[in-house]
Amino acid sequence: MAEHMNTPLPHWEKSGNVMWVSCRSCREWFPCAAELVSQNKIELVCPHCAACFKPADAADTMNP
Amino acid sequence: MTCENPPIELSSYLLSLGRAVFQTAHSLSVVQEITALQHLLGRAGRYPVIHVPQPRLVDGRTSEIGLVTNLCASRELMAHALSISDHRECARTFASRASTGIAPVDVGRGQAPVQQLVAQGGDIDLRQLPALRQHVFDVGHYVTAGHCSTIEPDSGADNTSIQRCWVKGQRLLSFFPYSGSHNARNVEKFWARGEPCPVAIWIGHHPAVVIGSQAKLAYPESHWSAAGGIAGQSIRMVPTITHGDRLKVPADAEIVIEGWIPPHRLEADGPFAEYPGYVGVQIATPVIEVTCLTRRREAILHDFGGGLEDHLIPENMAMEGKVYTLVKPVAPTLINVHVPFSGRRFHAYLQFRDPPRGEVRDALMAALAYRRLRTVVAVDEDIDIFDDRSVLWAMSTRVQWHRDTIEADGLTHGNLDPSLPLGATTVTKLGIDATLPPAPAYGLPKPVAPRNAVSDSALAAAAKALKEVDMTGWPST
Missing domain, CATH: 2.30.110.10 (Electron Transport, Fmn-binding Protein; Chain A)
Structure with missing residues (x-):
């Protein structure tokens, strides 16, 4: 799993708050709560193809 | 009224609405098409109740159960349903x-x-x-x-x-x-x-x-x-x-x-x-x-309809009652509250009639304690709190930011705030006092320039000149 990491920003600069996940099956991206991905306990469900997979098995992830 | 009245219910309410219900004969799909109808009507500034008697299910079959949406999209209809003569x-x-x-x-x-x-x-x-x-x-x-x-x-x-x-x-x-x-x-x-x-x-x-x-x-x-x-x-x-x-x-x-x-x-x-x-x-x-x-x-x-007026209006109207209940005891000059659709559930406008010094700031503090609100704007009676442009005009002409704002950190927040920093459990909230300074004594004018105005008689004459004029084709913006 590759990760697009962002460098931490100083507090006066805007930053994002949503993680994006690329589906293991169809590779489409969808937004996900960061803690859901980091905990890696619950299977995600792709809204594009309905595939279920653990966050660690995502094709790719993008941190906020 | 008591329970001796006939029970109130959805189907008889729909029948009572007449032309305020749009009942489509089209076979609309449960996948986005009915919601798209809400989007188009909202863009046109129209908020009829939408009744789809035979929605089309994913497998192509017609549902045995009908669907109603946009039931709560109109403040006017909601007020009517509550037997309130004016949604304001x-x-x-x-x-x-x-x-x-x-x-x-x-x-x-x-x-x-x-x-x-x-x-x-x-x-x-x-x-x-x-x-x-x-x-x-x-x-x-x-x-x-x-x-x-x-x-x-x-x-x-x-x-x-x-x-x-x-x-x-x-x-x-x-x-x-x-x-x-x-x-x-x-x-x-x-x-x-x-x-x-x-x-x-x-x-x-x-x-x-x-x-x-x-x-x-x-x-x-x-x-x-x-x-x-x-x-x-x-x-x-x-x-x-x-x-x-x-x-x-x-x-x-x-x-x-x-x-x-x-x-x-x-x-x-x-x-x-x-x-x-x-x-x-x-x-x-x-x-x-x-x-x-x-x-x-x-x-x-x-x-x-998620995120549409239909979704926001009933909750916001309920919030108006709660915010009024919270603020009125500390600010007797409060006369009205609006939680505008434009601010989703994060903004509230408070309207006052001749508040004494300090009372508006007390009111802002009380309103900011309401979990969902992030920004509260206080205005005078001459500002229409049901018109965002009017409130923005007050903010642009009656506020010095260093003097008239209250910022408070570490307060509770409503869920799903898209601007919330990652990991934050509290938010910063802002109160804006966009009221005019008080008059030095009762009956005297406020110590600021008066707003532009034309006389009532001039308005009446202008209205007469426009009566029955066809305005079709005139630019609206």
């Missing part, structure tokens, strides 16, 4: 009626239209409901106007609140109570005992009951007395099939889904297009194992 009077009326209350009454199953048809066990199939998949990114079909009722286990007090529920299977729903909400607290208390939480979801009712049940109350406190007060008559309640007297539901609802929330079972829920106008991301939520589905013979599924 909502804050005071809500505050008064919610505090007065009218106790609910119990009826037996034979008097409960919502239990005309009962399906249990393997006879239940939630996928037969015309639940919509409203927007791009929605993970599935959602019950969007489900009023989820749970119990506080110590007192037995029930709570009811609208929560999105993803239809995950024949007898399985997701269930998303916001963190800190009364339903979330109830679920946590049952789970701490290692027990499943009883739940019943009622769907579809007269809009006065829909909005009345959203009165903002203490915890734990049942909503039914306040709902009756706001609706103007007792709400008829019936025991659920699964939970009996322990958990009751409105007898005149359209559909009820009963079940249990099993302890500590969390599954993925969302994405779903949410009230701030952005997609709510995928999260972990409890689920509901469904034991029973009851409904009217000619049931209609009520749907809220």
